Structure formats: C-alpha cells, structure tokens
Amino acid sequence: METVFFKMGTEETLDEKYVRKAGNCLKQGGLVAFPTETVYGLGADALNEKAAEKIYAAKGRPSDNPLIVHIADMASIEKIVRDFPEKARKLAKDFWPGPLTMILNKKEIVPKSTTGGLETVAVRMPDHPLALKVIKAAGGYVAAPSANTSGRPSPTLARHVLEDMNGKIDMILDGGEVGIGIESTIVDMSVEPPMILRPGYITEEMLEQSIGEVLTDPALLFLPEEKAPKAPGMKYKHYAPKGEMKIVEGSGGCVVEAINNFVANELENNKKVGIIATDETYSCYPKGLVKSIGSRSDDKTIARNLYAVLREFDEAGIESIYSESFQDGSMGQAIMNRLLKAASHNVIDAEQAELGGI
Ligand code: AMP
Ligand code: MG
Numbered sequence: 418m419e420t421v422f423f424k425m426g427t428e429e430t431l432d433e434k435y436v437r438k439a440g441n442c443l444k445q446g447g448l449v450a451f452p453t454e455t456v457y458g459l460g461a462d463a464l465n466e467k468a469a470e471k472i473y474a475a476k477g478r479p480s481d482n483p484l485i486v487h488i489a490d491m492a493s494i495e496k497i498v499r500d501f502p503e504k505a506r507k508l509a510k511d512f513w514p515g516p517l518t519m520i521l522n523k524k525e526i527v528p529k530s531t532t533g534g535l536e537t538v539a540v541r542m543p544d545h546p547l548a549l550k551v552i553k554a555a556g557g558y559v560a561a562p563s564a565n566t567s568g569r570p571s572p573t574l575a576r577h578v579l580e581d582m583n584g585k586i587d588m589i590l591d592g593g594e595v596g597i598g599i600e601s602t603i604v605d606m607s608v609e610p611p612m613i614l615r616p617g618y619i620t621e622e623m624l625e626q627s628i629g630e631v632l633t634d635p636a637l638l639f640l641p642e643e644k645a646p647k648a649p650g651m652k653y654k655h656y657a658p659k660g661e662m663k664i665v666e667g668s669g670g671c672v673v674e675a676i677n678n679f680v681a682n683e684l685e686n687n688k689k690v691g692i693i694a695t696d697e698t699y700s701c702y703p704k705g706l707v708k709s710i711g712s713r714s715d716d717k718t719i720a721r722n723l724y725a726v727l728r729e730f731d732e733a734g735i736e737s738i739y740s741e742s743f744q745d746g747s748m749g750q751a752i753m754n755r756l757l758k759a760a761s762h763n764v765i766d767a768e769q770a771e772l773g774g775i
Contacts (some may be wrong), residue, residue, distance in 0.1 A: 420583050422575070424591040425547060436547070440554020442587050443468075448475055450564040450578045451551045452592035453518050453543040455601050455617070456489065456571040456724070457578050458561030459586065460551065464497075466528035469560050473530075475585040478567040482650040483533030484560035485601070486540050487519050489552040497527050497538060497558065498687045504628040505606040511627045514544035516597055516618045520605040523639060531560050533649055537607050547592045562601060564589075570656050570724035570759070577728055598721030599751055603648055604631065608728070613637075614648035616751040636753060655758045658727040660691065662738040662760040667767030673701045675767035676739045680705040683737050691730040693740035695719075706733055718747025723752060727759060 423435045439449045439460075446468040449460045459476065461468040463486040472564045473480050488498060491509065494501055499522040508519060523538035532538050543549065553561045563571035566581040575591035582589065602617030604624060613621055613633040626630045636646040646652050665672050665679070676692060681704065683690045690705040696712040711718035730738055740760065743752045757764070 418584055418587065420579070420586055421588045422579060423588070424575075424593065426593070428679060436550045436554050439588055439590060443551070443559060445553035446471070447588070448472065448586035449551065449555075449588045449590065450572075450575075450582060450586060451561075451590045452547055452575070452595055453487070453548045453561070454596045455543070455544045455599065456573055456595055456597075457564040457575065458543075458548070458559075459578075459582065459644075460555070460559040460561040461562035462529065462555060463487075463531050463558040463560035463655055464526060464556075466530045469528060469530040472560060472562060476565070476567045476730070477710045478562065480530075480569075481533045482562075483535055483539060484531050484562050486527070486531060486538055487539060487548065487552050487559045487561050489549045489557060490542075490543050493557045494540065494690050497524055497540065498522060499524055502606060507628050508604070508606070508624065509542070512619055512623075513542040514549065515542070516544070516601040517541065517617075518601045520603065520607055520614070522607050529775060535649075538607075539603065541601055545592070547590065550728075551590070568655060568657055570658065570727040571600060573721065573724050577725070580728075596721070597717075598723060598725075599648050599748075599755055602751075605647065612647065614646065615651060615755050618748060618751065620747050620750070622747075629633075656724065656727070656755045657759045657761070658735070658738060659731045660689075660735040660738045661763075662740060663765055664742050664756055664764045665759050665765045665767050665770070666742045669698075671767040671771060672741055673698055675765070675770040676741070677702060677704070678770070679739055679765075689734055689736045691733070691735035691738040693726060693738065695741060698741065705739075706730070706735060713743075713745065716743070716748040716752065719743055719746075720748045720752050723755060749756065 425512040518541040564578045572578045573595045602619040603615040605612045610630040636644040692707045699709040
C-alpha cells in the first residue's frame with residue numbers, strides 16, 4: 418500500500434482538500450494518521466468493525482487493548498454511551514476539548530473490535546483544530562490510538578509516524594509537532610468514585626477540583642506482573658526504545674556521578690551509550706551521547722520531548738540508556754509512568770551504586 422503523506426498549512430484550499438480526502442478515506446474504512454494535542458493518532462471509523470480491526474494489524478497491537486473513540490462535539494456522545502453521568506458531564510464541560518479520556522458504558526452500536534471486547538468505551542474530544550476537522554469529515558467517530566508500532570515510543574512528529582507506518586496505512590497528515598507530547602489522562606467514569614487508569618496532563622488534583630473524590634488505579638504503582646492494571650493497555654511494555662534503559666534515582670550530584678561511572682563501564686565494553694539529562698546537568702556528562710530533555714523547572718517541556726529523545730537514541734543505534742528521574746511538577750507522575758515502562762521498571766539507587774552495592 419502506498420501511504421500518502423501531506424504537509425498541512427501550505428495553502429488553505431489544499432488543506433481543505435486533504436481533510437476531505439482523509440474524511441472520505443475513513444468513511445470507506447481506511448486508516449489515516451493525524452495530529453492531536455497529545456500525540457499523533459492512527460484513525461479509523463470507530464463504528465465500522467472491520468476498519469477498527471485494521472488498526473490492530475497496522476500497529477501490531479494486541480486485540481484485547483481497546484481503542485479511544487474521538488468525537489468532535491458534545492452532541493455526538495449520546496449515540497455511543499448508555500449513560501452519561503452528571504460527573505462525566507461536568508468533566509466534559511471543564512476539560513473538553515482536551516487531553517482527558519472518559520470510560521463510559523457503551524451502546525450496542527460500538528463494535529467489540531473498538532472496545533477490545535469490553536462493555537465500556539473510552540471517549541475523548543481532542544483539542545486540536547485539524548483533528549476536530551478530520552473527525553467531522555469522517556462522520557463523527559474516529560478510533561485513534563497513538564500512531565506508532567505497538568511497544569515503541571508514541572509519535573510526537575509526523576516523521577515518527579512515517580517511520581512506523583509507511584506502507585501500512587492510507588494517509589498521514591503532517592500538522593507539525595504536537596503540544597503536550599504524552600497520551601491523555603484516562604478516567605473510568607463507569608465506577609464510583611471515578612478512577613484514573615492512566616496519568617496525563619490532567620492531574621488527579623484538577624479532576625478533584627471539578628467533581629470531588631477521584632481515585633488512582635493502585636496498580637500504576639506496581640510492576641505489571643505484581644498487579645494487573647485496570648486499563649488493559651497499561652499492562653504491556655510500552656513506549657520503549659530499542660536500547661536497554663535504566664533510570665538512576667537519588668540526589669543531584671550523586672545521580673550524575675553514578676551515571677558517569679555506568680557510562681565509563683559500558684564504553685569499556687564497547688557499548689553505544691546514551692544519557693537522558695536536563696539543561697541543568699547536560700554539561701556534567703563528558704562521555705556518551707547526551708540529550709537534554711529540557712529544564713527541570715519546566716515539566717511540560719520534558720513531557721513534550723520525552724518520546725522524541727527515545728526515538729533519537731534508536732536512530733543513533735544506542736544500546737544502553739541511562740536516564741535521570743523526573744518526579745517534579747504537575748506532570749511528574751505522568752512522565753515517570755512512561756519512563757518506568759520504557760525502562761521495564763529498571764531503577765537504580767545512585768547512593769547504593771556509589772557504595773558499590775550495585
Ligand atoms: P492509546 O490509544 O494507544 O493511547 O491507548 C488507549 C488506552 O486506553 C489503553 O491503555 C487502553 O487499555 C485504554 N482503554 C481504552 N478503552 C478502555 C476501556 N473501555 N476500559 C479501560 N481502559 C480502556
Ligand atoms: Mg499508544
């Protein structure tokens with residue numbers, strides 16, 4: 418299959434033409450990747466069983482990992498959910514369009530291929546003008562998981578989508594770099610109190626300010642083998658670069674010293690090593706391929722750069738990656754959730770390492 422790649426923003430009439438083309442392609446059961454404010458999505462008609470199935474094939478995604486249905490206006494919700502509780506209504510009012518996905522009880526019309534066999538459906542209204550136009554042109558319901566090969570870092574640039582999906586999907590709309598860079602917060606509204614199944618830009622605190630008590634799936638704090646997370650997709654190794662990744666925790670100077678020791682060791686063994694640093698520590702690492710993912714004082718930038726940096730290490734053939742840890746800021750939990758998965762929960766205590774314990 419030839420994948421049409423189109424750079425949006427060149428000319429208004431051309432943009433409109435490609436939105437129409439994308440809409441028609443989706444209506445006919447095709448696959449179109451487009452930007453949202455979180456990451457690039459791989460779209461298919463969410464109400465067309467066969468079209469949704471194609472997403473799993475293109476991504477190599479396990480069939481029990483359900484898709485998020487993207488809508489473009491509030492009127493669309495009634496057709497796909499059995500009930501839309503008062504609290505869900507309030508969250509929609511406060512956070513849609515935006516990076517929040519709600520799990521709701523589904524109506525018959527939503528096929529099982531879209532929901533991975535579940536009786537609930539995940540719904541989101543993205544805050545991106547192009548995404549909203551494409552969804553409307555497609556008839557209003559677009560299932561769109563991240564447009565990467567399953568297990569790889571999510572795409573934050575159209576180029577990342579091309580790397581993974583060229584020849585496997587009908588079309589890619591290039592709308593430039595995404596704004597947030599990590600996937601939406603998922604909150605299960607089919608239970609009481611509502612429960613966060615995946616952390617993201619919208620935090621527990623923000624949700625609680627809107628609707629009162631919200632819990633977080635306790636499994637998010639455990640290894641997937643120890644406790645099964647409630648969102649089926651969260652149990653898979655994810656967001657992972659090709660190289661083996663380790664997170665080094667501890668106080669500033671200790672972390673830098675420990676990472677430099679590990680890097681020296683790896684280089685002696687002729688390994689290609691990468692380091693995830695910050696603007697503050699970038700110059701403290703004399704050896705290895707060092708990438709800064711932003712300033713520690715700016716968690717939003719760190720979130721936006723994370724996946725691109727992991728992909729850059731892949732491009733450079735890096736075999737071993739050492740990362741500082743990033744707990745701070747309102748996005749700290751979401752960033753660490755992705756980093757821990759990318760590193761298969763491989764965390765090293767810098768103080769222990771220094772004492773020769775590791
Ligand atoms: P992605 O579209 O790649 O961002 O992944 C979608 C995420 O939403 C996965 O982690 C899914 O497990 C989760 N998800 C989608 N639908 C449901 C649902 N009905 N119940 C629980 N989790 C869901
Ligand atoms: Mg994904």
